Every structure is written in C-alpha cells, then in structure tokens.
Amino acid sequence: MNDNSAxxxxxxxxxxxxxxxxxxxLVRYGLxxxxxxxxxxxxxxxxxFVIKPSGVGYDELTADNQILCTLDGTVVAGTAGxxxxxSSDTAAHAYVYRHLPEVGGVxxxxxxxxxxxxxxxxxxxxxxxxxxxEFGGEVPVGPFAVIGDDSIGRGIVETLAGHRSRAxxxxxxxxxxxxxxxxxxxxxxxxxxDVARTVHLSRQLGEPTAIAxxxxxxxxxRYQNVYGQPAPASTTAGAN
Numbered sequence: 286m287n288d289n290s291a292x293x294x295x296x297x298x299x300x301x302x303x304x305x306x307x308x309x310x311l312v313r314y315g316l317x318x319x320x321x322x323x324x325x326x327x328x329x330x331x332x333x334f335v336i337k338p339s340g341v342g343y344d345e346l347t348a349d350n351q352i353l354c355t356l357d358g359t360v361v362a363g364t365a366g367x368x369x370x371x372s373s374d375t376a377a378h379a380y381v382y383r384h385l386p387e388v389g390g391v392x393x394x395x396x397x398x399x400x401x402x403x404x405x406x407x408x409x410x411x412x413x414x415x416x417x418x419e420f421g422g423e424v425p426v427g428p429f430a431v432i433g434d435d436s437i438g439r440g441i442v443e444t445l446a447g448h449r450s451r452a453x454x455x456x457x458x459x460x461x462x463x464x465x466x467x468x469x470x471x472x473x474x475x476x477x478x479d480v481a482r483t484v485h486l487s488r489q490l491g492e493p494t495a496i497a498x499x500x501x502x503x504x505x506x507r508y509q510n511v512y513g514q515p516a517p518a519s520t521t522a523g524a525n
Contacts, residue, residue, distance in 0.1 A: 293331055300326045300335045300467075301348040301365070307471050312343050314475045316396040323372040326467030327382055327389045332356045334382055338369040356383050358435075373432055380438025381463060385445075390467030392474045395459040398481035402426075403454035409484055412493035416484075417501040418508035419476045421449025429456040437461070449505060452477045 304326045311317045311324065320343070325336035335351045352371040353361040358379035360367050372378070378391045394400075402409050402424075409424040411417055416424070427444040430436035441461050444453045451473040452462045460477055464470030487493040496504075 293328075296329050296331065297333070297335070297353060297364075298348070300328045301351045301353075304335045304337070304351050304467055305346045305348045307467050308337060308343050308346050310471050311392075311394060311474070314478065316394040316474055316478055317343070318395070322394040323374055323378075323392070324467055324471060325372075325375075325378045325391045328353075329389070333361065334378065336375055336378055337372050338366060339372050341369070354379065374437065376433065376435040377437035377441065377461075380435040381441055384438075384442045385463065387465070388463045388470075390464045390470035392462045392464075392467075392470040393459065394474050394478070396474070396478040396481070398485055399424075399452075399454060399460040399477050400458075401485065402481055403456060403459050406456045408454070409481055410493065411496055411501055412484055412487065413480055414496070414504055415476065416480050417496055417504035418512070419473065419480075420452060421505040422501055424450050424452045424454060424460075424477060424480075427453045427455045427461075429458070432458075 304324050307324045311322055316322065320340050323337040325334050327334045333353055333355060335353055337346065338350055338352055341350065350366045350369060352366045352369060353364045354371060354375060355361060356379055358376045360371055374393050381388055381391050403426065406426055408426050409416070411422045425444050425448060427440040430440045437455060440455060441453050445463070451464060452460055454460050460474065462470045462473035462477060464473055484493060
C-alpha cells in the first residue's frame with residue numbers, strides 16, 4: 286500500500302467512526318426516534334462520503350457498518366458494510382455533496398418542533414440572538430419532495446443557495462442541516478430544534494419581535510468570526 290492509499294484508508298476509517306459516534310448525539314438530544322434520521326460525512330480529500338445504513342437501530346451502529354458511497358450515491362463495493370442498504374436519504378445527501386463542495390456533513394432528523402414548523406410549511410422567523418448567531422437569519426422552508434431519489438437534495442440546494450442558514454425545513458417532511466463537517470451539521474441540528482421550540486413557545490404568548498437586519502448581520506459576524514477560542518497557531522518545521 287502506497288502513502289496515498291494508506292492516507293485515504295485512514296481518512297475513511299476516521300470518517301466512519303465519527304459518523305457512527307455522532308448518531309448517538311441525535312439520540313442524546315432527543316432529535317430522533319426508532320431508526321429515523323441520519324448523519325453523513327464527506328471523506329476529506331476524496332469524492333466519497335459515509336452514511337448510516339437504512340433501518341438499523343442507533344444502538345447497533347458501529348464504524349464498520351457505516352456505508353461508504355461515491356458522490357453519485359453508489360455504494361462502494363468490497364468495503365465494510367457494503368452488503369447493507371444505505372439510508373433512504375442517500376441520494377439527497379449525495380446531491381448536496383456534489384453541488385455544495387464546501388459542505389462536509391449532512392444531517393436529517395424528524396425532531397419534534399422543527400418538524401412541526403415543516404408540517405406548517407412555515408419558516409422560523411429570526412426573533413432570537415441564537416438564531417442570528419447560528420443561522421444568520423430565518424430558517425427557510427424547502428419544497429415538498431418525494432423520498433428515495435435526489436428530489437430532496439435538489440430542494441435543499443435550491444433553498445439554501447445564497448442563504449446563510451445551515452438548516453432547511455423540507456415541507457411536510459422535516460429538517461436537514463449542513464456543516465463544514467459531520468459534527469458541525471449535528472450541532473446545527475441540535476441548535477435548530479432548540480430555537481424551533483423556543484420560538485413556538487414565544488408565539489403562545491403573542492407575536493414575537495423580529496430582530497433588525499443590521500443587528501442580525503452584526504450578531505452573525507461576531508459569532509462566526511470572534512466567538513470562541515482562537516485556532517491554535519500553526520507551527521513550521523524547524524522554527525525556533
């Protein structure tokens with residue numbers, strides 16, 4: 286095995302483990318029931334992604350039974366888990382990866398409050414600083430689309446094109462989130478359900494107050510570029 290193939294195998298193994306482990310976060314935050322929902326992650330440096338097998342319980346998921354696919358959604362023969370059927374949303378995930386090269390992770394859940402907004406076909410208005418921080422504005426609604434082909438993927442890409450939101454509510458279906466990697470997409474799914482619940486509750490008290498666009502821009506910029514710890518300084522070999 287040469288260095289390139291060894292590096293690819295290592296990247297695939299890391300992605301398999303990360304994707305398998307991240308499904309536990311969906312359960313931990315109450316975003317899924319039974320076998321519904323899925324996480325996928327792009328393999329760094331390759332036109333491949335890893336996704337959950339269809340209809341398999343969350344407590345049965347391991348790195349070895351995650352399924353490796355090409356960016357057209359085809360299962361890679363001869364790899365671990367290839368004897369299983371991939372998630373029914375595989376074509377949608379594949380479409381997103383093909384058309385949004387900056388995306389490294391995709392998540393789908395049927396989380397209760399976000400899915401309730403999707404059932405109404407109503408965008409979640411930006412009435413919380415947490416929404417401005419995480420999504421840069423409202424969470425939009427995507428079109429109704431059938432499950433099983435790339436229709437959902439097309440709806441996700443078309444809805445989020447030019448939009449700062451990393452979440453979309455597919456009408457009459459549920460939320461999909463994207464991220465720079467699988468973990469980032471899971472974070473977006475967790476935050477989406479939190480704000481969907483809070484905004485719903487606020488509407489029981491009356492009409493919530495929207496945040497001015499200039500403040501949304503400022504909050505989004507601060508959270509994306511200032512909030513948190515600075516990235517570790519890179520080191521140069523041989524430097525003192």
